[in-house]
Amino acid sequence: MLSRASVALDAMVDTLKAAAESSRLRILTLLSRGDLTVSDVTEVLNQSQPRVSRHLKLLLDAQLIDRYQEGSWAYFRLSDSEAAREFIGGVIARIDLADPVISRDLERLSAVKKRREKRAAEYFSANAASWDRIRSLHVPDQAVEAAMLKLVGETPFQSMVDLGTGTGRLLELFAPLYRRGVGIDLSREMLSVARANLDSAGVTNAQVRQGDLYAPPVERDSADLVTMHQVLHYLDDPALAVAEAARLLRPAGRLLIVDFAPHGLEFLREEHAHVKLGFSDRQIEEWLSDAGLELVEKRDFDRRAAAAPGLTVKLWFSRDRRLLIADTDNTPPTETA
Numbered sequence: 001m002l003s004r005a006s007v008a009l010d011a012m013v014d015t016l017k018a019a020a021e022s023s024r025l026r027i028l029t030l031l032s033r034g035d036l037t038v039s040d041v042t043e044v045l046n047q048s049q050p051r052v053s054r055h056l057k058l059l060l061d062a063q064l065i066d067r068y069q070e071g072s073w074a075y076f077r078l079s080d081s082e083a084a085r086e087f088i089g090g091v092i093a094r095i096d097l098a099d100p101v102i103s104r105d106l107e108r109l110s111a112v113k114k115r116r117e118k119r120a121a122e123y124f125s126a127n128a129a130s131w132d133r134i135r136s137l138h139v140p141d142q143a144v145e146a147a148m149l150k151l152v153g154e155t156p157f158q159s160m161v162d163l164g165t166g167t168g169r170l171l172e173l174f175a176p177l178y179r180r181g182v183g184i185d186l187s188r189e190m191l192s193v194a195r196a197n198l199d200s201a202g203v204t205n206a207q208v209r210q211g212d213l214y215a216p217p218v219e220r221d222s223a224d225l226v227t228m229h230q231v232l233h234y235l236d237d238p239a240l241a242v243a244e245a246a247r248l249l250r251p252a253g254r255l256l257i258v259d260f261a262p263h264g265l266e267f268l269r270e271e272h273a274h275v276k277l278g279f280s281d282r283q284i285e286e287w288l289s290d291a292g293l294e295l296v297e298k299r300d301f302d303r304r305a306a307a308a309p310g311l312t313v314k315l316w317f318s319r320d321r322r323l324l325i326a327d328t329d330n331t332p333p334t335e336t337a
Contacts, residue, residue: 063081230258234274252320256318261312
């Protein structure tokens with residue numbers, strides 16, 4: 001159970017001053033619908049870049065928003081602070097979205113997102129044939145997703161991290177359960193696809209950012225659920241990636257790994273950059289144990305109906321061995337209204 005965050009008087013005054021300006025309140029409204037660059041905000045507000053940058057700096061100084069770098073682009077997002085998000089959410093909920101200024105902002109924001117979707121669709125279309133060929137070798141994604149949802153359960157939790165987020169599908173899948181989600185991927189092209197997909201699905205409680213899976217830009221001991229879906233076979237050192245994923249977990253947090261069982265399809269290494277041709281239960285279990293995790297369940301998804309050689313999808317579900325002090329049944333904390 002989470003307590004409501006409290007704020008010192010002077011800090012609250014600074015927060016109110018930062019938000020109590022038309023353009024800055026418009027920016028907070030926009031960022032509540034997803035991460036944006038300076039150029040995005042400039043286009044939507046129809047203001048000069050120096051002016052927009054000044055507003056963003058004041059919001060940063062008040063710790064209402066955060067900034068992160070993705071290549072040469074700087075993105076802005078709402079702060080991860082519970083107090084800041086609670087404050088912003090309360091203010092924005094009282095804004096009339098039919099207000100002419102806000103309505104026009106949202107129209108321009110929609111145009112920005114549509115351009116993102118177009119760029120993402122072009123990249124996806126250029127690579128769809130190769131992805132479809134791999135999908136044809138294993139069971140449909142829906143079967144694996146249904147199993148993941150069943151294992152994670154229906155109890156809401158605070159935070160999720162999706163390492164190697166790709167298209168952002170897992171962030172979308174688990175969005176009704178987590179309060180805040182973040183997807184990490186090294187590819188800017190895939191991050192564009194993920195942002196477009198999350199926008200299209202109306203997922204506003206997740207963000208994606210560029211980062212290395214061996215050193216993910218996420219605080220340790222901060223996640224209730226970490227997922228690695230079809231990621232390990234691309235890595236030179238998957239054991240290190242599993243160890244880093246485990247470090248992100250809170251006590252009793254859960255790590256969900258989906259990948260392939262050992263196979264001999266060499267063309268995946270030669271044509272699709274697969275570094276590893278699948279993983280055995282023993283490998284994964286050893287890595288989990290070394291990382292301080294306990295394997296809770298494992299599943300196989302065979303493509304038995306096909307005559308041609310295929311891929312067996314494997315699922316490994318584990319939990320951090322540390323216990324939450326005030327949580328006797330080891331379930332993730334939930335938030336009260």
